[in-house]
Amino acid sequence: MELRLNEIYARLVAHFGPQHWWPGDGAFEVIVGAILTQNTAWTNVEKAMGNLKRAGLLDPARLHRARETRIARLIRPSGYFNLKAKKLKTFVRFLFDEHHGKLAHLFKRDTASLRAELLAVYGIGPETADSIILYAANQPIFVIDAYTRRIAARLGLSREDATYDELQRLFTANLPRDTQLFNEYHALLVMLGKHYCRKSAPRCGECPLREMCPSARPMIDRNSSRKGRGISASLR
DNA sequence: GCCCAGGTGGGTA
DNA sequence: TACCCACATGGG
Numbered sequence: 001m002e003l004r005l006n007e008i009y010a011r012l013v014a015h016f017g018p019q020h021w022w023p024g025d026g027a028f029e030v031i032v033g034a035i036l037t038q039n040t041a042w043t044n045v046e047k048a049m050g051n052l053k054r055a056g057l058l059d060p061a062r063l064h065r066a067r068e069t070r071i072a073r074l075i076r077p078s079g080y081f082n083l084k085a086k087k088l089k090t091f092v093r094f095l096f097d098e099h100h101g102k103l104a105h106l107f108k109r110d111t112a113s114l115r116a117e118l119l120a121v122y123g124i125g126p127e128t129a130d131s132i133i134l135y136a137a138n139q140p141i142f143v144i145d146a147y148t149r150r151i152a153a154r155l156g157l158s159r160e161d162a163t164y165d166e167l168q169r170l171f172t173a174n175l176p177r178d179t180q181l182f183n184e185y186h187a188l189l190v191m192l193g194k195h196y197c198r199k200s201a202p203r204c205g206e207c208p209l210r211e212m213c214p215s216a217r218p219m220i221d222r223n224s225s226r227k228g229r230g231i232s233a234s235l236r
Numbered sequence: 237g238c239c240c241a242g243g244t245g246g247g248t249a
Numbered sequence: 250t251a252c253c254c255a256c257a258t259g260g261g
Contacts, residue, residue, distance in 0.1 A: 039257095198240090
């Protein structure tokens with residue numbers, strides 16, 4: 001298994017190049033982005049983040065003081081704005097109540113306790129918690145998302161109904177525990193998912209993993225027989 | 237007009 | 250535990 005995960009990574013890097021996700025943005029921006037992107041396209045999140053930034057609210061203390069209704073108005077483009085405003089407020093309240101408003105204080109604890117503490121906060125589930133741990137706290141944990149789930153299933157690495165923890169174990173048990181590797185690997189899987197391994201109408205003909213993917217051919221056949229948008233159309 | 241997007245929490249059986 | 254549902258905007 002380890003060999004395949006290594007080969008997958010090598011192919012993705014060769015195809016997409018290094019991603020450098022969330023490097024320059026501060027840890028707090030990463031957290032806000034992680035909450036706003038829940039079940040939402042990143043382009044919409046960028047609009048909402050821009051609004052928050054212009055309003056000077058990409059700052060724990062200022063966000064803590066801001067009205068929830070105002071936050072909701074600003075993050076409207078990211079969808080679920082009432083819910084996400086509540087989640088953002090809940091997080092900063094937690095940060096100030098438990099950690100003096102300092103992310104450095106929160107991030108001091110070991111990965112397992114940090115994860116447990118984040119999961120206890122309203123609005124933070126496994127993926128958001130792990131995104132925060134990996135991309136904001138820079139601790140080695142593998143993030144599982146809809147793309148990772150779909151790609152792993154199509155590659156035959158996991159069952160369709162695998163749980164979050166099972167998928168996470170698949171990657172962490174077969175890769176060196178390295179923050180930078182986990183960061184790049186997850187970002188590359190998202191790129192693959194967006195461009196080739198889409199939910200409907202996957203573009204297997206151009207996928208860098210097509211030779212090692214058992215679902216590639218049936219996927220192409222289904223599409224080409226139905227709409228003529230399979231490998232022949234993809235390869236032009 | 238329809239499907240989809242870097243999920244999560246709450247309710248019901 | 251296992252489903253089902255609400256939450257909502259914007260792009261293809």
